[in-house]
Amino acid sequence: MADPQSQSQSQSGFCPRTKTYHSLRPAVHLPPPSQPLSVAAYTLSLLRSPTTPAAFSLDSTTFLIDAATDRRLTFSTFLRQVASLSAALRSLRRNDVAFIVAPSSLHIPVLYFSLLSVGAVVSPSNPLSTPAELAHQIAVCNPAVAFTTASLAGKLPPDLPVVLLDSPEFLSMLESGDSELRDAAVEQSDTAAILFSSGTTGKVKGVVLTHRNLISLIAGMYQTKIFDSLPNSGGGANGGSGDIPISLFSLPLFHVFGFFMLLRVTAVGETVVLMEKFDFVKMLEAVQKHRVMFMPVSPPLVVALTKSDLVSKYDLSSLQRLGSGGAPLLKEVADRFNAKFPQIELYQGYGLTETSGAATKTVGTEAIKIESVGRLAENLEAKIIDPETGESLPPGKQGELWLRGPTIMKGYVGDDAATAATFGPDGWLKTGDLCYFDSEGYLYIVDRLKELIKYKAYQVPPAELEQILLSLPDIADAAVIPYPDEEAGQIPMGYIVRKPGSNVSAAQIMDSVAKQVAPYKKLRRIAFIDAIPRSAAGKILRRELVAHAVSKPSSKL
Numbered sequence: 001m002a003d004p005q006s007q008s009q010s011q012s013g014f015c016p017r018t019k020t021y022h023s024l025r026p027a028v029h030l031p032p033p034s035q036p037l038s039v040a041a042y043t044l045s046l047l048r049s050p051t052t053p054a055a056f057s058l059d060s061t062t063f064l065i066d067a068a069t070d071r072r073l074t075f076s077t078f079l080r081q082v083a084s085l086s087a088a089l090r091s092l093r094r095n096d097v098a099f100i101v102a103p104s105s106l107h108i109p110v111l112y113f114s115l116l117s118v119g120a121v122v123s124p125s126n127p128l129s130t131p132a133e134l135a136h137q138i139a140v141c142n143p144a145v146a147f148t149t150a151s152l153a154g155k156l157p158p159d160l161p162v163v164l165l166d167s168p169e170f171l172s173m174l175e176s177g178d179s180e181l182r183d184a185a186v187e188q189s190d191t192a193a194i195l196f197s198s199g200t201t202g203k204v205k206g207v208v209l210t211h212r213n214l215i216s217l218i219a220g221m222y223q224t225k226i227f228d229s230l231p232n233s234g235g236g237a238n239g240g241s242g243d244i245p246i247s248l249f250s251l252p253l254f255h256v257f258g259f260f261m262l263l264r265v266t267a268v269g270e271t272v273v274l275m276e277k278f279d280f281v282k283m284l285e286a287v288q289k290h291r292v293m294f295m296p297v298s299p300p301l302v303v304a305l306t307k308s309d310l311v312s313k314y315d316l317s318s319l320q321r322l323g324s325g326g327a328p329l330l331k332e333v334a335d336r337f338n339a340k341f342p343q344i345e346l347y348q349g350y351g352l353t354e355t356s357g358a359a360t361k362t363v364g365t366e367a368i369k370i371e372s373v374g375r376l377a378e379n380l381e382a383k384i385i386d387p388e389t390g391e392s393l394p395p396g397k398q399g400e401l402w403l404r405g406p407t408i409m410k411g412y413v414g415d416d417a418a419t420a421a422t423f424g425p426d427g428w429l430k431t432g433d434l435c436y437f438d439s440e441g442y443l444y445i446v447d448r449l450k451e452l453i454k455y456k457a458y459q460v461p462p463a464e465l466e467q468i469l470l471s472l473p474d475i476a477d478a479a480v481i482p483y484p485d486e487e488a489g490q491i492p493m494g495y496i497v498r499k500p501g502s503n504v505s506a507a508q509i510m511d512s513v514a515k516q517v518a519p520y521k522k523l524r525r526i527a528f529i530d531a532i533p534r535s536a537a538g539k540i541l542r543r544e545l546v547a548h549a550v551s552k553p554s555s556k557l
Helices: 004-012 039-047 075-088 107-118 131-141 168-173 211-224 256-268 280-290 299-307 331-340 416-422 462-470 506-514 542-551
Strands: 020-022 062-066 072-074 097-101 121-125 145-148 162-164 191-196 206-210 246-249 271-274 294-297 321-324 345-348 381-385 399-404 429-437 443-448 453-455 458-460 475-485 489-498 525-528
Touching: 039 075, 039 107, 039 211, 039 256, 062 075, 072 075, 075 107, 075 168, 097 107, 097 131, 107 121, 107 256, 121 131, 131 191, 131 206, 162 168, 191 211, 191 256, 206 211, 211 256, 246 256, 246 280, 256 271, 256 294, 280 299, 294 299, 299 321, 299 331, 299 475, 331 345, 331 462, 381 429, 443 462, 453 475, 458 462, 462 475, 462 489, 462 506, 475 542, 489 506, 489 542, 506 525, 525 542
Parallel strands: 062 271, 097 121, 097 145, 121 191, 145 162, 246 271, 246 294, 294 321, 321 345, 453 489, 489 525
Antiparallel strands: 020 381, 062 072, 191 206, 381 399, 399 429, 429 443, 453 458, 475 489
16 A cells, blocks of 8 residues: 555655645756757747647748737748748847847837847847846846837947847848748757746846757657647637637747746747737727637736726637746735636646746646646656755745756856856755645745845745735725834834725724734735836846835825
């Protein structure tokens, strides 16, 4: 008879001998590391494989739709433009960095694949960044050329060569070159992308991802084919065929979430609707018009869908799944969403820019545990490390999550000290996240270790208090930060966005929270704000709020 304890350990993926968690999914076969191969070539080889949907056709299947203009590219047109632009970019040398500052458009996927095909390094940035922020990123990645638009070019240094994506010259590059894509001599160990971390705790760092990193990620996503079970959409983007899943990307393509999701939809031959910039109403219109079935989203969008009265004015019946990532999704928000949209599956994934974007997920017939971010992705290992003792912990115990596997970054460009501080012995990446695994191998994120509020001798997770705040009917959004206090060290302080028409007071909010938590977790200061500052992925920019708090008066209990 099997030992119940060892059976439980196998169900969690935890090995008591090595004190390591292993992925519960089948290992993914990867190309030999010595084989010259770009992630672009690998992704397009999957697109052309026999396992693509029967309804798929390079000539007739729509790949990209611009939500604002309704302009479309079929897969065959996309491939032709990639081949043409790649030929025009042959002057770029292998490992030259291309800095990209532009909103999402039909040109961006073409540009990414062209650069990756010729061995150049893709380094995209947020077009909302200030000139000073862009100057720092340029100093980090040292680009040979920048791709931008006429309206944004003035933000860039005058000595950096620039190609304007909205110029006649660039448009001619999409149509005048070779019609067949020629593979360049790209090694899998070469740098594919330098993506910038969110910068919630200081200046952004450039995360170096290799072609091998991204090939490993896409291989795992292709093997599981997360969204293959989506039923027929009943038409929409593909002229009524209805057999090709349709996604909507409101998330930016310069962020790792949008970056790897773009690679995924290309590999599996799906249609994607792109938004140049996020607009809630236009997003609802696009879902209705294009019969969108899936959206990768950040938690603030889940909150908006749950709380907005506008949603009822649109037909969202085609929408079947939302995959939330980029920041933790609070249980209260998820519960409210599920109550309002019982027909839509909502689940979480987890990853960092340093893990190529994805580290855990829920796939296929796996149970959706809404508080969990899913199970370890293929080919990954994990440890839960006690921050005080360094001991590796079994299921049910909280500690810092460490990860190891082929999707883990090469390091931070030009910052050996930060790279060394982020990696532990034997190639383990220290995530900085306080987590635990349950007995079935599902991962739960408690909070960022550095964001735990140290109130006297106690640790207070901001996410727990934010969950309570968002459950209050008068609150549209909220964030909790550590506020310096001479006696306690730090005290929990809440930043509150009231719902329109609400005049709820600071005292009422603090009283409501105090009734639901232990005394040491009580909110002791409140400030009202028009909007919570967040990164492109939806992470709360607590550093900005702390700076605001110490310079402004607020309500105090």
